[in-house]
Amino acid sequence: MGSIFEELRTLKEYKYDLGKKELEYIYISESMPVNEQLDLADYLIEEIKDIYDKNILYPKFHLEDILLIYYMNPLINKINILIMENVLNEVWVREFTENLIYKSETPWHVKLGLILSSRYLSEEKLPELFDVFSRSGEYIFYLMNTIRNLKGYNNYLVELSKKSKGTIKVFAITNIEYFSPKIVSYMIEEGYKDEIYEELLINYIFTTINLERYLENIDKKRLDNLSYLICSYLRKNEFSIIKSKYNLIGNYLSLVNSIGDNFENLNSIFLIREGIAQDETLECDIEELEKELNNLLEDEKWIDVFKKGIKDKEGLSEDVIALADFYDYQLEYKDLFLYLERDHKDFNIYCYLIEEGRREDKLKLLNYFTNHFCIDKICRGAQDIDDKELSKENIISIIFSLLIKSLKDIYPYGKEIALKALSGEINKIRAEAINYLSRYKDELNEQQLEEIKVAYNSEPNEEVKFKMKTLLFSCEEGKKEYIDINNKSINEHISDVYLLTTDVVGCQYRYRRSLEDELENSKIFYLQIEENNSYDNRAIKVAGESGFVIGYISRSDNYILSNLLKGKKYLYGKIEKYNLENNSIKTRIYLSYKDVIESINDTISMLHGSNTGGFLN
Known part of the structure; x- marks a missing residue:
């Protein structure tokens, strides 16, 4: 079996799917605590010193089951110090580094060599080093400290990002220096595109690059590119980024309203509005800002863009559904069919049509x-x-x-x-x-x-x-019972008084189909005392808007309610939640404002009518 270096040198295809653990540690997971990093570095250095003292040619390390990426920075820093203090010989470390990189058949050993290469590999060997080890995601992240020693490394990384994907592309993109407008343009227009890590790359670009430079020479095409990037970022993130991108957003909104004309432009405005509305930490008048964005979105121009976007099947289904909700627009199956054709398992579409269709x-x-x-x-x-x-x-x-x-x-x-x-x-x-x-x-x-x-x-x-x-x-038919609600009409009023939340009991004995229909279709539920109930002289029936009785007010709560009903008070219920599989229905009980209105009317009638008893002049 040859060395890993020789194997990779003859490799014709990039290994994009390796190095996932290293990537997750660097860009996603929390870092290992510093004290643990230092302890691991100290332990490994003791082994390296022992190898140096004994001149061991093919060493075996005890930490080979722990990723070196966890502690590679404190490791190289400590080795630099040991060489400065003559504890280790630099010439030996250079030979040790080359042996690990070029001769080892063990991945862990090669990774250790690549870490050491940032200081202890000659500059003329770097082009070949990167050419070979950038072919595998398993090794490339161990070159993070070495890459800047390579002459013309920025151009090298740009070219690597163009011909790679997966973990290798992430390494390239996140190590590029964005000092030229040309590179910034490339990143916004093409650089983030990746089958696996596009979301990660978009987040990196949006939070790292000075996007305002891209607005300096804006045209319609460049505006659309930025709109796509903003939409892609805001779909997955909270809008706290406005604090550092406030000028960008302000300039962008002005431009998009001026020359924007497509669905992506519209959706970017909407997502900015949604993000601002959800960010309670903004030090500005959120309501005023939200109002301005609402006025912008409700312009006839953008309403037409929305309708055309549906017709042309633009954007993602989640965007279309969210905007339809904003515009109070009822989507139909035919509107969403082609979106469903893109993905037969589009959960957003199924949920929407099942709930709203x-x-x-x-x-x-x-x-x-x-x-x-x-x-x-x-x-x-x-x-x-x-x-x-x-x-x-x-x-x-x-x-x-x-x-x-x-x-x-x-x-x-x-x-x-x-x-x-x-x-x-x-x-x-x-x-x-x-x-x-x-x-x-x-x-x-x-x-x-x-x-x-x-x-x-x-x-x-x-x-x-x-x-x-x-x-x-239990296939016998449940009970079908109705009450007359013609004289019980109640309209909700803002001054209605909430009294309590209680259970509706006995629903398991009702005819299931009518029961479900009533619960689904009625907004107001009427209360009526059941006269001559042999089990409970305070029993109160609960019926929906068709008059179908869904059950009784729980006996534990019907004492006061029955007294109020007997006193001719207007009470009604609103279902809070129900689970018929558990025979559970909870309703909120309100005292209607209708009582107050009738009392006032009665008083006025008494004052101005014939039944004053002669007390008024």
Whole structure:
């Protein structure tokens, strides 16, 4: 086996995927505490001194399982001091460095040699050193201190960044000196582009380079380049950067409003607005700044750009959805179809259409999903995979669970899919399928009940199994009860008085489909005392806007409320949250301002009417 140097010298392709641990330590992770770095450096130096004293040709180090990148700076500094104090011989260290670099077959040894090369390798050998070791991400980060010893290193790094990617490109980009407008332009227009580390490179460029220089000779193309960079940065970061880029942002907004005309320009304004609104640390009038940006965005010019952007499928789906929300614009399936074609697993699109889409949009979305993903593969057998265990690898199953949840909105379509979903691989899919089927359980036939029984017998999760049991053994129709609400009309008022939050009990005995409809569609819930209740003479029914009774106010809270109702007070409820799988409904109870209005009207009538009793002149 030859040395690592010889292997790399004959390498024809760059090894872009190596050096990930070194990259993460330098640019992402927290640094090792200084005292630990110094301890490791001291330990290694003791071994190097022992090698020097014993003249060992092929040493074995005890720290070879610890990355040298963690402590390479204190290591080289201490070795420099030992040579100055004649503890180590510089000639020997130079020979030791060359042996490690050119003859070693051990990666750790080579990396140690590359660290030492910053001081103890002759200058004429540097071009070949970089040419060879820049071919592998595993070694290149150990040349961080050596690179500036290479003549013309800046041009070398620029060229390396153009022909590399991955870890090697990150090394090149982050070690370039940005002293020329030409290099700044290259970085903003091309330098950050990378399949793996583009986000990291954009963050580096945006926070390190003087972007105002790029605005000096701005034209439409250069403005668009900067808009893309700003959008890419702000999608992933908070806008605290405004403190150091305030002049840049001000100049940029002026230019973009003057000559900008495309979706990326629009989105950059919107993202700046969002960032400013979220940054509570800004020492300026945020409300005034936000108002100015709102006025800018609401200009007819930018509204037209937004609509054209949707038509031409510009930007990312997340941008389109966020802007649609700002402009109060209802996106349809046809608006988002081509975005979905870019990525069949675009979570933003599924979430939006499931939450905001019309019935026909949800139906088209479900059909799209079933045409692009194999339902049988997703439902090949139940596994006990909880929400906490889900990751990006489960994204298709997560999307499928959302689609199952939305089946109630496209009923009766989807019953067979829901039955199949009882064998979904993650717990969430099966739980949502049970919720859907529970809503229509009185319509299940014998064959479908048999399918549920098979799924029940093989269900691995006890909680899901318990829910599934209700489909098999509690199929009697729930109670349908209505009250007359014609004389109970209440309009919300800013002066309504919040009284308490309480439970609505007994929902498990109500007809499931009507119960869900009422909870989803009613904003106001009416309270009515149930006369002649043999169990509780203070019992209060709770009904939605159709009059359907969803349950009763919890007995622990109905004493005062029943007294208020008997005193002809106007009370109403607003559902705070509910979970029908746990038979849980919580509602906030309010005293209506209608009482105050009626009291005033009664007083006025008494004062000006015929029933004054002769007390007024």
